[in-house]
Amino acid sequence: QVQLVQSGAEVKKPGASVNVSCKASGYTFTSYYMNWVRQAPGQGLEWMAIINPSSGDTSYARKFQGRLTVTRDTSTGVVYMELSSLRSEDTAVYYCARNGRSASCDNWGLGTPVTVSS
Amino acid sequence: QSALTQPPSASGSLGQSVTISCAGTSSDVGNYKYVSWYQQYPGKAPRLILYEVSQRPSGVPDRFSGSKSGNTASLTVSGLQAEDEADYYCSSYAGSNIRVFGGGTKLTVL
Numbered sequence: 001q002v003q004l005v006q007s008g009a010e011v012k013k014p015g016a017s018v019n020v021s022c023k024a025s026g027y028t029f030t031s032y033y034m035n036w037v038r039q040a041p042g043q044g045l046e047w048m049a050i051i052n053p054s055s056g057d058t059s060y061a062r063k064f065q066g067r068l069t070v071t072r073d074t075s076t077g078v079v080y081m082e083l084s085s086l087r088s089e090d091t092a093v094y095y096c097a098r099n100g101r102s103a104s105c106d107n108w109g110l111g112t113p114v115t116v117s118s
Numbered sequence: 119q120s121a122l123t124q125p126p127s128a129s130g131s132l133g134q135s136v137t138i139s140c141a142g143t144s145s146d147v148g149n150y151k152y153v154s155w156y157q158q159y160p161g162k163a164p165r166l167i168l169y170e171v172s173q174r175p176s177g178v179p180d181r182f183s184g185s186k187s188g189n190t191a192s193l194t195v196s197g198l199q200a201e202d203e204a205d206y207y208c209s210s211y212a213g214s215n216i217r218v219f220g221g222g223t224k225l226t227v228l
Contacts, residue, residue, distance in 0.1 A: 035217065037164075044121070044222035045156070045164065045207050050215055059215035062119050095163060103211035104154035104169035111163055 002026040004096050004109035011115045017084040020112045022096030029077040030054040033099035036070060036081045038092040039111075046092075050099060051079060086116045122147065122208055122220035129226040130198045138223045140191040140208030146218055148189035152211035155184060155193045157204050158222075164207065168193065195225070203227040 007021040022034065036048040049060045051070045058070050069082045079096060093111040100106025123141040130136035140147065140155075147153055153171045156164035166175055171191060172184040181196045191210070195202050208220040 037219070045158075045209075045219040046121075047209070047217040047219055050217070061216065097164075100166065100169065100175075101173070102154070102170035103150075103152040103217060104166055104209070105156070105164070106166050106169070106175065108163040108165070 002107040004107060006096060006109040006112045009113040012086050014087055014116055014118055016086050017082055018086060018114050019080060019082045020094050022079045022109050024077045030074060034079045035097045035099055035105055037095045037097055040092040088116050091116045119212065119216060119218055122210060122218055124208060124220040124223045127224045129228055131228045132198055134198050135194060135196045136198060137192050137194045138206055140220050142189050142210050144189060146210040146212040147191050150211045153186055153191040154209045156207045159204050198227050200227055
């Protein structure tokens with residue numbers, strides 16, 4: 001069965017960077033794009049980026065361009081999300097979600113809480 | 119890349135039906151049939167319940183249905199059950215491999 005296992009919770013200071021990983025298993029890693037979605041406390045879902053694990057091509061939400069980098073390692077089946085210049089508003093749970101049929105997110109990781117605080 | 123517009127809350131009695139709207143623009147909802155809906159319980163990851171406007175993944179009850187007209191998509195939950203009380207989010211493809219989510223709707227079952 002499809003599994004997306006994310007790295008553990010992070011606490012960062014403003015201005016720092018955070019790197020969250022998502023290890024995929026149970027399917028062919030390079031056959032499905034992967035999304036990153038975040039959710040601030042008490043708020044809704046926010047789409048951040050998508051990566052084609054086969055080619056490494058990425059697309060980012062305009063809001064995060066220049067501050068967000070998504071990469072992958074095809075040898076290990078892991079996708080990485082690095083967000084830099086962190087501010088308090090980046091405090092959120094970050095999810096990886098496999099891209100399914102018709103641009104949907106058909107399988108989700110459990111989420112990685114990231115807290116930005118001085 | 120603006121968020122889709124959903125009502126913050128909706129409610130219905132056990133056994134009744136409720137419809138949640140999701141308003142976008144001609145650049146997203148109105149231009150693609152790639153609208154999906156997600157159910158989320160507090161403290162849990164979202165779960166896909168509809169894709170391509172009205173298609174249900176395996177295991178999703180047929181009480182959940184979807185439609186689209188112009189720039190607005192809708193999710194209807196029929197025969198409301200207590201376990202349907204959750205947050206619901208719509209999402210749409212917006213071109214150039216971009217997706218956008220709605221702000222979410224909290225569904226209360228009375």
